[in-house]
Amino acid sequence: MERLRQRLDAAEKALAAFEKLANLKNPNDVERDAAIQRFEFSFEASWKAAKQYLYDIEGVDEGSPKGVIRRCREVHLFKDEEAILALEMVNDRNLTVHTYNEEVAIKIHKNLTRYNNLLHQWVERMNDKVME
Secondary structure, eight states: OHHHHHHHHHHHHHHHHHHHHHTOSSOOHHHHHHHHHHHHHHHHHHHHHHHHHIIIIIOOOOOSHHHHHHHHHHTTSSOHHHHHHHHHHHHHHHHHHHOOOHHHHHHHHHHHHHHHHHHHHHHHHHHHHHHO
Protein backbone atom coordinates (compact mmCIF):
# COMPACT_ATOMS: atom_id res chain seq x y z
CA MET A 1 0.00 0.00 0.00
CA GLU A 2 2.96 2.31 0.62
CA ARG A 3 4.11 1.83 -2.97
CA LEU A 4 0.63 2.79 -4.19
CA ARG A 5 0.70 5.98 -2.12
CA GLN A 6 4.10 6.86 -3.62
CA ARG A 7 2.81 6.23 -7.15
CA LEU A 8 -0.29 8.36 -6.57
CA ASP A 9 1.84 11.18 -5.14
CA ALA A 10 4.15 11.03 -8.16
CA ALA A 11 1.15 11.15 -10.50
CA GLU A 12 -0.27 14.18 -8.68
CA LYS A 13 3.04 16.03 -8.94
CA ALA A 14 3.39 15.22 -12.64
CA LEU A 15 -0.18 16.35 -13.28
CA ALA A 16 0.36 19.64 -11.45
CA ALA A 17 3.28 20.39 -13.77
CA PHE A 18 1.34 19.22 -16.84
CA GLU A 19 -1.69 21.36 -16.03
CA LYS A 20 0.39 24.55 -16.18
CA LEU A 21 1.06 23.96 -19.88
CA ALA A 22 -1.91 21.84 -20.99
CA ASN A 23 -4.34 24.75 -20.99
CA LEU A 24 -2.18 27.35 -22.74
CA LYS A 25 -3.92 29.01 -25.65
CA ASN A 26 -1.78 29.55 -28.74
CA PRO A 27 1.50 28.22 -27.34
CA ASN A 28 4.73 28.70 -29.22
CA ASP A 29 6.62 25.62 -30.45
CA VAL A 30 8.69 25.29 -27.28
CA GLU A 31 5.65 25.56 -25.01
CA ARG A 32 3.76 23.04 -27.14
CA ASP A 33 6.63 20.56 -27.05
CA ALA A 34 7.07 21.05 -23.30
CA ALA A 35 3.35 20.42 -22.78
CA ILE A 36 3.59 17.20 -24.79
CA GLN A 37 6.58 16.05 -22.75
CA ARG A 38 4.75 16.80 -19.50
CA PHE A 39 1.80 14.83 -20.90
CA GLU A 40 4.14 11.87 -21.42
CA PHE A 41 5.43 12.12 -17.83
CA SER A 42 1.90 12.49 -16.44
CA PHE A 43 0.55 9.59 -18.44
CA GLU A 44 3.41 7.33 -17.34
CA ALA A 45 2.98 8.24 -13.67
CA SER A 46 -0.81 7.82 -13.84
CA TRP A 47 -0.92 4.45 -15.56
CA LYS A 48 1.78 3.11 -13.24
CA ALA A 49 -0.25 4.32 -10.25
CA ALA A 50 -3.28 2.56 -11.73
CA LYS A 51 -1.26 -0.62 -12.25
CA GLN A 52 -0.26 -0.53 -8.58
CA TYR A 53 -3.84 0.28 -7.55
CA LEU A 54 -5.16 -2.72 -9.46
CA TYR A 55 -2.57 -4.96 -7.81
CA ASP A 56 -2.97 -3.67 -4.24
CA ILE A 57 -6.71 -2.97 -4.12
CA GLU A 58 -8.26 -5.24 -6.75
CA GLY A 59 -5.77 -8.12 -6.72
CA VAL A 60 -5.17 -7.83 -10.47
CA ASP A 61 -1.72 -7.97 -12.05
CA GLU A 62 -1.89 -6.20 -15.42
CA GLY A 63 1.24 -5.27 -17.36
CA SER A 64 0.41 -2.93 -20.24
CA PRO A 65 -1.11 0.55 -20.28
CA LYS A 66 -4.05 -0.55 -22.44
CA GLY A 67 -4.63 -3.59 -20.24
CA VAL A 68 -4.58 -1.39 -17.14
CA ILE A 69 -7.11 0.99 -18.72
CA ARG A 70 -9.45 -1.87 -19.65
CA ARG A 71 -9.24 -3.25 -16.12
CA CYS A 72 -9.85 0.22 -14.67
CA ARG A 73 -13.08 0.36 -16.65
CA GLU A 74 -14.07 -3.03 -15.24
CA VAL A 75 -13.55 -1.80 -11.65
CA HIS A 76 -15.39 1.48 -12.38
CA LEU A 77 -12.46 3.88 -12.33
CA PHE A 78 -13.47 4.77 -15.89
CA LYS A 79 -16.84 5.07 -17.56
CA ASP A 80 -17.04 3.45 -20.99
CA GLU A 81 -16.54 6.71 -22.91
CA GLU A 82 -13.63 7.67 -20.65
CA ALA A 83 -11.97 4.32 -21.30
CA ILE A 84 -12.25 4.96 -25.05
CA LEU A 85 -10.60 8.37 -24.63
CA ALA A 86 -7.94 6.82 -22.39
CA LEU A 87 -7.11 4.24 -25.06
CA GLU A 88 -6.79 7.06 -27.62
CA MET A 89 -4.50 8.79 -25.14
CA VAL A 90 -2.24 5.70 -25.09
CA ASN A 91 -2.05 5.77 -28.88
CA ASP A 92 -1.11 9.46 -28.84
CA ARG A 93 1.48 8.89 -26.12
CA ASN A 94 3.00 6.10 -28.23
CA LEU A 95 3.24 8.47 -31.20
CA THR A 96 5.08 11.09 -29.14
CA VAL A 97 7.54 8.67 -27.59
CA HIS A 98 8.86 7.00 -30.73
CA THR A 99 9.28 9.84 -33.19
CA TYR A 100 8.94 13.59 -33.60
CA ASN A 101 6.62 14.86 -36.28
CA GLU A 102 5.35 18.44 -36.35
CA GLU A 103 1.90 17.48 -37.66
CA VAL A 104 1.51 14.80 -34.98
CA ALA A 105 2.62 17.27 -32.29
CA ILE A 106 -0.01 19.79 -33.39
CA LYS A 107 -2.73 17.11 -33.45
CA ILE A 108 -1.81 15.77 -30.01
CA HIS A 109 -1.57 19.23 -28.51
CA LYS A 110 -5.22 19.82 -29.41
CA ASN A 111 -6.16 16.89 -27.15
CA LEU A 112 -4.06 17.84 -24.13
CA THR A 113 -6.82 19.66 -22.22
CA ARG A 114 -9.08 16.60 -22.46
CA TYR A 115 -6.22 14.30 -21.51
CA ASN A 116 -5.30 16.51 -18.56
CA ASN A 117 -8.89 16.42 -17.29
CA LEU A 118 -9.13 12.66 -17.72
CA LEU A 119 -5.81 11.99 -15.97
CA HIS A 120 -6.87 14.19 -13.05
CA GLN A 121 -10.18 12.33 -12.73
CA TRP A 122 -8.42 8.96 -12.89
CA VAL A 123 -5.93 9.79 -10.14
CA GLU A 124 -8.64 11.45 -8.03
CA ARG A 125 -10.84 8.35 -8.24
CA MET A 126 -7.98 6.12 -7.19
CA ASN A 127 -7.23 8.41 -4.26
CA ASP A 128 -10.89 8.39 -3.24
CA LYS A 129 -11.04 4.58 -3.32
CA VAL A 130 -7.83 4.26 -1.31
CA MET A 131 -9.24 6.60 1.35
CA GLU A 132 -12.48 4.58 1.73
